[in-house]
Amino acid sequence: MSDITIELNKVAKRYWLRRGWYVTSIRDEMERFTKRLLRREVAPREEFWALRDITFSLKRGEVLGLVGPNGAGKSTLLKILSRVTVPTSGSFVVHGRLGALIEIGAGFHPELTGRENIALNGVILGMSRREIQSKFDRIVAFAELERFIDTPIKYYSSGMQMRLGFAVAAHTDPDVLLIDEILAVGDASFQAKCANKIAELKEQDKTIILCSHSLTNITDHCKSVLWVEAGRVRMLGETDAVLDAYLEHVTAAMNAEAEHTQQQERAAFEGLATIHDVVTLDAAEQPQTRFDRGDRILVDITYSAAQPLPGAVFGVAVQDIQGYALGGVVTDPDTVKITSPVERGVLRLILDPVLFNRGAYTLNVNITDPTLKRTYDLKRRAARLAIDGPRAADRETSGHVYYPHHWDSLR
Amino acid sequence: MFETIRNAVRHHELILSFAVRDIKARYKQTALGVAWAILQPLSMMVVFTLVFSIFAKVPSDGIPYPVFAYSGLIFWTFFSNTISGGTLAMTANSALIRKIYFPRETLLLSVMVAGLLDLIIASLLFGAMLVYYTISLTAAAFWILPLVVLQMILALGVISVTSAAHVNFRDIGHALPLFIQLWMFATPVAYPVSVVPHWLKPLYLLNPMAPIIDGYRRAIILGTRPDLEALAVSVLVTLTLTVTSLAIFRRAERTFADVI
Numbered sequence: 001m002s003d004i005t006i007e008l009n010k011v012a013k014r015y016w017l018r019r020g021w022y023v024t025s026i027r028d029e030m031e032r033f034t035k036r037l038l039r040r041e042v043a044p045r046e047e048f049w050a051l052r053d054i055t056f057s058l059k060r061g062e063v064l065g066l067v068g069p070n071g072a073g074k075s076t077l078l079k080i081l082s083r084v085t086v087p088t089s090g091s092f093v094v095h096g097r098l099g100a101l102i103e104i105g106a107g108f109h110p111e112l113t114g115r116e117n118i119a120l121n122g123v124i125l126g127m128s129r130r131e132i133q134s135k136f137d138r139i140v141a142f143a144e145l146e147r148f149i150d151t152p153i154k155y156y157s158s159g160m161q162m163r164l165g166f167a168v169a170a171h172t173d174p175d176v177l178l179i180d181e182i183l184a185v186g187d188a189s190f191q192a193k194c195a196n197k198i199a200e201l202k203e204q205d206k207t208i209i210l211c212s213h214s215l216t217n218i219t220d221h222c223k224s225v226l227w228v229e230a231g232r233v234r235m236l237g238e239t240d241a242v243l244d245a246y247l248e249h250v251t252a253a254m255n256a257e258a259e260h261t262q263q264q265e266r267a268a269f270e271g272l273a274t275i276h277d278v279v280t281l282d283a284a285e286q287p288q289t290r291f292d293r294g295d296r297i298l299v300d301i302t303y304s305a306a307q308p309l310p311g312a313v314f315g316v317a318v319q320d321i322q323g324y325a326l327g328g329v330v331t332d333p334d335t336v337k338i339t340s341p342v343e344r345g346v347l348r349l350i351l352d353p354v355l356f357n358r359g360a361y362t363l364n365v366n367i368t369d370p371t372l373k374r375t376y377d378l379k380r381r382a383a384r385l386a387i388d389g390p391r392a393a394d395r396e397t398s399g400h401v402y403y404p405h406h407w408d409s410l411r
Numbered sequence: 412m413f414e415t416i417r418n419a420v421r422h423h424e425l426i427l428s429f430a431v432r433d434i435k436a437r438y439k440q441t442a443l444g445v446a447w448a449i450l451q452p453l454s455m456m457v458v459f460t461l462v463f464s465i466f467a468k469v470p471s472d473g474i475p476y477p478v479f480a481y482s483g484l485i486f487w488t489f490f491s492n493t494i495s496g497g498t499l500a501m502t503a504n505s506a507l508i509r510k511i512y513f514p515r516e517t518l519l520l521s522v523m524v525a526g527l528l529d530l531i532i533a534s535l536l537f538g539a540m541l542v543y544y545t546i547s548l549t550a551a552a553f554w555i556l557p558l559v560v561l562q563m564i565l566a567l568g569v570i571s572v573t574s575a576a577h578v579n580f581r582d583i584g585h586a587l588p589l590f591i592q593l594w595m596f597a598t599p600v601a602y603p604v605s606v607v608p609h610w611l612k613p614l615y616l617l618n619p620m621a622p623i624i625d626g627y628r629r630a631i632i633l634g635t636r637p638d639l640e641a642l643a644v645s646v647l648v649t650l651t652l653t654v655t656s657l658a659i660f661r662r663a664e665r666t667f668a669d670v671i
Contacts, residue, residue: 015669083512085668103510111436123428124513152439 004095005176005207006058006081011090013076013231017046050076051231054090058207065222065239066211067246069253073231074211078102078178081209096207097126099174105165110154114145114164117153121168135171142193143167163190170197177201180211195220215243215321215359247321247360247386254362255381269377273309273338273367277302278382280363290386293402296352299383301365303345309338311370316349321360326400333370354387355402361385412654414661415567418514425513429521433496434528448529449536452484459484463601472603474632475544482631483600483624485537486559489530490566490620491591496522497570498587501578505671515664516657519570523563530559546632554630554637561642561649562623568653571660578663578671594618599625604638619645619652 051073058064066074079085080092082100107124108117118139122132132139140149143163153161179198198221202208210221218225218239225242227235229249235242281298282288291297299316314336317328329349336347363385366378419426438444456477463469464476471479500518501508508515541548577583598620599607607615615621622645626637 079668084508084510086665100511106510107507109432109436111439112432116432116435120428120432123425124507124511126513129424 003059004057005060005062006092006094006209008054008056008081008092009090011051011054011077011080011087011092012049013051013073013080013085014088015048015050017048049231051080051087054228054233056226056233056236058209060207061205062224063202063208063210063222065218065225065242066209066228067213067215067218067225067243068228068234069250072228074228075180076231077228078180078209078211082178094176096175097173098176098178099125099169099172100178100180101166101169102178102180104169105161108153108161108165111152113152114140114143114149114156117164118168121165122172125169125172127172139167139171142170159187159190166190166194170194174206176207176209178209178211181213213322215247219243244386250321251360251362251381251384255384261380269375271377272307273303273305273312273376275301275303275365275367275377275379275382276344278363278365278379280383280385289384290388291354292388293355293357294353296350297354297385299349299351299363301347301349301382303342303347303367303377305338305342305345305376308340309367309369309376312336312338312376313368313370313372314347315364315366315368315372317364317366318356318361319364320400321362326356326361328364330372354385355404356385356387357400357402358387359400361387412657415516415657418516419520422514422517426517426521426524429518430524430528433521433525437525445529445532448532452481452488452533453536455484455488456481459601469602470606472605472628472633474628478540478544478546478632479603479628480601481537481540482628483598485530485533486562486624486627487595487598487600487620488533489526490562491595492529493523493526493563493566494569494573494591495587496526497566498573498577498583500570501574501667501671502581502584508671509668515667516571516660519567519574522570523566541631548631549634551630551634551636554626558623558626558630558637561646562620564653565619565623565645565649568649568656571653571656575660575663575667578667594620597621603628616641616644617648619648621645 054073054077056064066077068074076085078100080087081094082098082102105121107121109120112120118136119129119132122135122139123129127135140146143160143166145160145164148156148160153164156164195217198208198210202221208221210218212218222239224237225235225239225246226233227242227246235245277300279287279300279302280289280291281300282291283296283298285298301314301316303314305312311333313330313333315328315330318326320326331347336345338345361384362381363383364378364380365382367376368374369376438447441447443450459480460477463480464471469476474482497519500522501515504518507513573583573587595601597615597618604612604615604621604625622638622641626642629635629637
């Protein structure tokens, strides 16, 4: 047998957009049928290609990340691979037992106990009864549900149901594993458990497709990434290259979108002060958006004020690509004093050294009153930074922020 | 058809699991539990005896009417429960079908397995009735087995089309109770075949369920073999229907997840 475990050849999937409700009625179908008989015009049904021309292959032991915006076709692709639905055209093969951590707990019946549901769900996922029996204790222990195993799961909390679902699915011992967004559910300790399990499966040389909006998860686990956009392969290659391009694309799209909401938002402010421009500069005071970790970065904020604004406070907040706030700084009331109308003021923020890890970041800039409650102006995603540096997966660093440190071996 | 048999063997654990789930879930939080399996045909028997035997004086081939009616009713109840459960099986499991792959016909087969249990439970009362009316079984009673198998194949043929159709057209679900009721009156459940006018009989026996229900009565109560000629027609109709329906089902199941 060759080393290829997953192979897709020009896979495409078409859906018909249905008017109104998603199930047609017989009347509707008969209407179309008679109209066709009478050679009347039949309204063409709208088609929608969820996937087009998807071709790629994966070798045994490879871990592929799957990224793309909502509606790009990621879930459809996973559905086809897991055989829930068939492609409209094209072909694909999956060698070995396939497991899916996609819709965990889908087969659960609320009236049945945890024990009964493990038996049922295990068989649905393709395990034999004997196999389930031998793994039963491990599954229960993993889910941490020993005390409640004979309680109908309709009395379980959603977290308990999720744990049970993951526990069963994780013990199916597949050769090929599809994972969709699973790391985003559950509490912190459960997420950690999931991550550990995935690491364990990786070590066992399983072929994995990991679909996630968390790019950290992708960088942590995947060697290569497939970027799907509007049902097509936009890019396929090494994690770094694909994610860089993807981030570039996403922020551009987000900027365009932010521009729009911004205009509406700014109309609500009082127009007492205006942020005109935010530019990032390198140490040589040249405009620059790409930096290395440890560089000196200058952020120049150009603003104007229509009237004196004593005590106005400037703030700069940094977020990662998904919009999580990483930290913000504000000016002291003494730093800038707007005692008379300003036509063109420039304020400079100096970050030296910048301690963000590799990744893309955006800056929100605002001007508020001294109590920080009244916003004079706010510019979201006013500037974008791309920081180069070692990959998180290289173990030197992790997370978004690097902190200066050194180690001492004391004994 | 062969593929269905192969799937049934390969996935027998899954079929059993679904059946166990359905049975357990059906009787959980009910006070009477599995007694419902007896109550359903039993209450019908009481009504039928009252209406058909006492009011309308329908003949019953010399068999005490309650036994006559119940013998037809337990097998008919098995059939009709299978048809209604099977038709709705795909939509009832839509969450599963949308998310996980497994051979879809296992759901149909599991409905039949679960129904079989109800049949066995309902037969316990039937056994008691036979004792009460001092009717003793003969070797002809072994005909029950092929008749049950034939009935199940027929039911599979019906539900593989209706369940697939119901995924696309929910109208099927609305038409279902009416359809089952009409079919029951076209089958000798409440009355014997002997009351069917001679000229109508060839048409009447095209209903594959007619010789089956009649056959149970002959085998159990009269101790004779079924009407083999009529049964041969039934087998032919059943096999044609089921082979075609399974082919339709197999085509349709590929896109269940998209439309359900």
